[in-house]
Amino acid sequence: MPFSPANERVKITEVQAKGILTRLNGKLLRYTDGVFIFSEVPEWYAIICNKFTNIDQVKSKLRNELNKGLSNCHIQHIDAKYVARYGYEIYLSALSRYKNYKINPTEESIFVNNILSGVDFDDIINYWGVFYHDKLIGYSSTYKFDTTEALYSSIKIDPSFLNYYPSNALIYKMNEHYLEELRFDYVNDGYRSLLHHTNIQDFLIKKFNFIKAGLSLRVYYKPLYNCIVKSLYPVREIVNKFEPRLSAILEMERIRRYYVRHSSEI
Numbered sequence: 001m002p003f004s005p006a007n008e009r010v011k012i013t014e015v016q017a018k019g020i021l022t023r024l025n026g027k028l029l030r031y032t033d034g035v036f037i038f039s040e041v042p043e044w045y046a047i048i049c050n051k052f053t054n055i056d057q058v059k060s061k062l063r064n065e066l067n068k069g070l071s072n073c074h075i076q077h078i079d080a081k082y083v084a085r086y087g088y089e090i091y092l093s094a095l096s097r098y099k100n101y102k103i104n105p106t107e108e109s110i111f112v113n114n115i116l117s118g119v120d121f122d123d124i125i126n127y128w129g130v131f132y133h134d135k136l137i138g139y140s141s142t143y144k145f146d147t148t149e150a151l152y153s154s155i156k157i158d159p160s161f162l163n164y165y166p167s168n169a170l171i172y173k174m175n176e177h178y179l180e181e182l183r184f185d186y187v188n189d190g191y192r193s194l195l196h197h198t199n200i201q202d203f204l205i206k207k208f209n210f211i212k213a214g215l216s217l218r219v220y221y222k223p224l225y226n227c228i229v230k231s232l233y234p235v236r237e238i239v240n241k242f243e244p245r246l247s248a249i250l251e252m253e254r255i256r257r258y259y260v261r262h263s264s265e266i
Contacts, residue, residue: 008148
């Protein structure tokens with residue numbers, strides 16, 4: 001995937017796609033045309049929010065949850081070294097919530113190295129900490145693309161503290177920071193989930209006025225992988241029962257074909 005805002009127009013030729021996959025040893029390349037569509041129910045979309053809603057303007061139930069979250073939890077910027085030192089146990093506990101999809105956790109040494117790779121990039125990577133008293137119970141990483149987009153790349157919360165509404169407090173404070181204080185065009189929680197092992201997108205839409213910003217979908221496969229996808233696509237309903245990850249690829253292929261049918265591009 002291109003490392004860019006969701007609304008940035010990306011054009012990649014077949015020759016460029018082949019070169020990228022060869023250099024990165026990838027199996028597929030996925031991108032969009034960067035044009036948000038809000039007039040229809042989209043097959044492919046980013047989950048975005050372009051307006052901060054103050055706590056005084058939300059419905060009473062959410063206002064109560066936010067007040068509890070902000071009272072119970074303290075949200076603040078933290079640095080990469082802090083996440084590398086204290087975040088791994090939270091990462092493991094967060095993965096334990098995904099009951100319907102088995103995820104092999106990253107080894108601690110790899111987790112730490114990945115986090116520490118962002119130490120010198122504070123201008124484009126923000127880390128947020130969620131504290132209950134003095135205990136770190138959650139963290140988030142955010143990528144900034146100038147003041148166009150703040151991408152909520154990763155949010156991990158220890159599930160044993162969910163009754164204190166830490167997610168509500170974290171999203172509220174991040175939205176306030178990027179949308180109200182820094183005046184970003186929008187914040188983005190990422191693209192449509194293909195594995196459905198998290199309800200975070202529904203949570204954001206329901207609680208924080210995130211919306212589905214429709215986008216086209218373009219996918220280019222490595223030749224061998226393309227043959228595998230084409231051969232399995234007709235029996236995808238059977239594959240869905242046995243292999244969730246491959247099922248996600250076949251669902252993406254269904255969406256890609258939808259946009260080919262509804263586009264002048266082949």
